[in-house]
Amino acid sequence: MSETVADHVLTRLREWDVEQVFAYPGDGINGLVTAFGAAGNKPRFVQTRHEEMAAFAAVGYAKLSGRPGVCMATSGPGAIHLLNGLYDAKLDHVPVVAIVGQTARSAMGGSYQQEVDLQALFKDVASEYLVEVNVPEQLPNALDRALRTAIAQRAPTALIIPADLQEETYHPPKHEFKHVPSSPPDHPRASVIPPSEEVARAAEVLNAGEKVAILIGQGARNAVTELREVAELTGAGIAKALLGKDVLPDDLPYVTGSIGLLGTRPTYEMMRDCDTLLIVGSNMPYAQFLPEFGQARAVQIDIDPRFLGLRYPTEVNLLGDAKGALQQLIPLLERKTERGWRERIEKRVGEWQETVTRQAMLDAEPVNPMRIVHELSERIPEDAIVTADSGSATNWYARNLRMRGRMRGTLSGTLATMGSGVPYAIGAKFAHPDRPVIALVGDGAMQMNGMAELLTIARYRELWADQRCVICVFHNGDLNQVTWELRAMGGAPKFEPSQSLPEVSYSDFALEIGLGGIAVDDPALLGDAWEVALSADVPTVLDVRCDPEVPPIPPHATFEQLKSMTEAVLKGEPDAWHLVTQGIKTKMQELLPSRR
Template sequence: MTETVADHVLARLREWGVEQVFGYPGDGINGLVTAFGAAKNEPRFVQVRHEEMAALAAVGFAKFGSRPGVCMATSGPGAIHLLNGLYDAKLDHVPVVAIVGQTARSAMGGSYQQEVDLQSLFKDVASEYLVEVNVPEQLPNALDRAMRTAIAQHAPTVVIIPADVQESPYLPPKHEFKHVPSSPPDHPRASVVPPSDELARAAEVLNAGRKVAMLIGQGARNAVTEVREVAELTGAGVAKALLGKDVLSDELPYVTGSIGLLGTRPSYELMRDCDTLLIVGSNMPYAQFLPEFGQARAVQIDIDPRFIGLRYPTEVNLLGDAKSTLQRLIPLLERQDDRKWRERIESDMKRWWETVERQALLEAEPVNPMRVVHELSLRVPEDAIVTSDSGSAANWYARNLRMRGQMRGSLSGTLATMGAAVPYAIGAKYACPGRPAIALTGDGAMQMNGLAELLTISRYHELWEDPRCVICVFHNNDLNQVTWELRAMGGGPKFEESQVLPEVSYADFAAGIGLHGITVTHPDQLGPAWEVALDASVPTVIDVHCDPEVPPIPPHATFEQLKSITEAVLKGDPNAWHLVKQGIKTKAQELLR
């Protein structure tokens, strides 16, 4: 049989090592769907319930694996649905390749069904590389460049293939004018390091510091050993941006945990009191959580020059990958013998974890959401992958989950889209099928799209080497994060018409589609529920009925924020006095430090 363009697309994906494509069918990709059948489903077409979930699953795959995620959608509405997940990839710097169908060339410009200007639709989200394949000879170059650019730029790329082109016979590019050949798929690597004089300047700044703070992000993930050595030499405390939460273990006594609105008090105080700052692989946008401008001398290491010196007035900027740059910087650093700063950090962290535990064990009606993650932390396998949704679940993930061993974790960091935790977990199970995956999600995100994606888990879980995939739902019938934002930022009481969610049993839904479901209505049930779920032979949903009035109060909450919450109560917030009681109890635990 004649090889079609669609056949060649799948053959080239196989050469790139792609083993699965997350997608949803439609007539705009009928040629590609036919090719999957002819190729005996290699790579595997993983049918999710919605194209947005295909893109988010591809993001999850890429975040937790070592290769780009690949997703696929039909023309028109299918392509439009990909956008949110692709923006998640763009904003969190994740390599994802989207292959999208388009109206046949003969119908373009004729207001044909599902005809959308895809070049305009994707030109921002796929600004690093966007191409429409209009003749067979454009392949394989178009697909290869999409893959290489996604890898090199840590970004989403898009390849648009009209329906009739997919079904056309494949013709390779010729060695002639206006044809562009392509080399075989490969994964070239290089170490990027700054010049020696810049390294010397950076060492001078760090050696002069007496109260050194480090901020690390996901860009430091390949440099764990080097980060630890720098921290040991300088006596630094190390705060972690949310996307870098899994870079260093929280068992290290000088690691102060997350920074920012969802961060810890020790991270806040580390930045407040330091005289020197080293930023490694982080582009955390919230400059108000960094030292006051002019307070600290600062050095930044990043592989992307666009993000150097962007958040803080850094004195020395080192352009290079974190591991190679730190390896060359370390021999220039002097050991800081005065350890008073380090001892204070370690003491603060010891007390902080005691505070967090006391907060998690406070009584609530019916279950304290902090205790959900506290009990997980006591039992989580050291090779687990944990995903979190946006919303109040992200608070408890950020503050209460203690990373250790080889654990990985992530969430939609910059876009902060709802509904990412479950498709991220699906992507993680394909990236690392031998590791357990745990998704922490609110009931709002679960109702938005998580329930539907349980069907995807039910369909494919038997393919996974390790069957453990736990979806934990914070069931409080409230769009909780926005409710608290309304109170804290605007001083407005909870508006029930917009905030209250309809009641549904997530455990019963799971059981109804062949998964395991556990309902938790009392805190004493939490520990056993996690133990059962983490030992189950099928994916499990833990449906935890939580108290919506446990406040996600930042450890450095301002007077104005507390004043706004008080005003909201006085204006008639539902359950006002229970809200006040939980807030006072929670905040009081910090005073016991």
């Protein structure tokens, strides 16, 4: 039989070394589904429970593999469902290619079933490259450009293939007018180096500073050795944006941890007091957590010129990749002999670690959510991958999980969408089937879509050499992050009809579908439960009943601000005094003397 257009799509994906496509079937991609069967399911069709989850899994795979993720959906509703995951890729700068079906060309414009204007629908999310393939000869160039653009621009792209075209015989483009050829798939790499005169200006700024602070993001991941050397020469501390949490380990004494609302006190104080700021590969949007404008002279390094000088009034902007730019900069830096600034940072980091430990060990009803991550951090393998969902659990991931070794971690950073934690974990297991994966997920996100994706884990787990995949559920019966936002930002008590969740046992559900399940409601049993889950030979749900009234208090919060929130809470909270007590106990840990 002759090769169809759909057959050639899969042939080309294999040539691009695409090993799996996260997808959900529908008649708009019947031709492609048939082609998967004819090709022996290579690349593998990974069937998620929902198209949005397919997109999220592709994002998680791309973030943690360094390779483009590919997702696929049918026309109309299937294509629509992809959007949230694709926006996650767009806002976090992740290469993902979406292949979507469309109604037959003969029916277009006729208000046909499931006909949606996909060009208009994807115009924003796939703004870097979006094309509808209407003749076979158009295909190789369109698919290759979608992948090349996704990789080069670190962005989602989309390819629309009408249902009838998928089943047509494939014809390659000819060497003639109005035909566009394409080259074989490749993976070109280049190091972008800023001009030497700009590097010299940056060195002058950093050498003149007495209190240097460094902020790194995910764009600094290829420059670990160089970052350590710059920190040593300048005597700087290094803060991490949330997407850059895994760039440097937290056992380095000058790494101050996360920045922002979910950040640490050492980071807050370092930004408050520094006189010089170096930003490397970060587009952290919350400028209020950076030094006061005019307080610090600033240098920024970024591969994308659109983000240079965007968050802080920088004096020197270096356009280039982090590793190459820092390698050019290091020989021009003078080692600072006065180390008082560094010593102060290291002292504050040590004190903060003690504070966070004390906060995690506070009694709660029944389990302190901070302790969940604290106990994990004590036991987590050094090659583990951690995904975190959006919600109050994100606070504890940001503050209580200490990165070390080869650990990786990620979450939905800029979009901060619920529901990404479990499909990210699935993507991580396909990216690294030989490494343990842990997802930290709130019960709201589990009820939204995480429970359904446990079925996906159960279905594909045998493909993973290392079966360890722990889904840890922060089971508090509350949409907790929004509840705290209502209290702190809106000055309003919890509104039960919108915030409370139906009761369900996540561990029992896991056991019913053939996974492991552990329920914990006693903090004394939590450490042992983690050890069992992390050594299990089957993916396991760790269902921990935790206290919704343990506050995610930002490190910069004052007692006056806490007083204002308390007054709001006392207006109508059903368990107001317990909530206030937990807040006071948590904040008081910052005032206790250090043992150092």
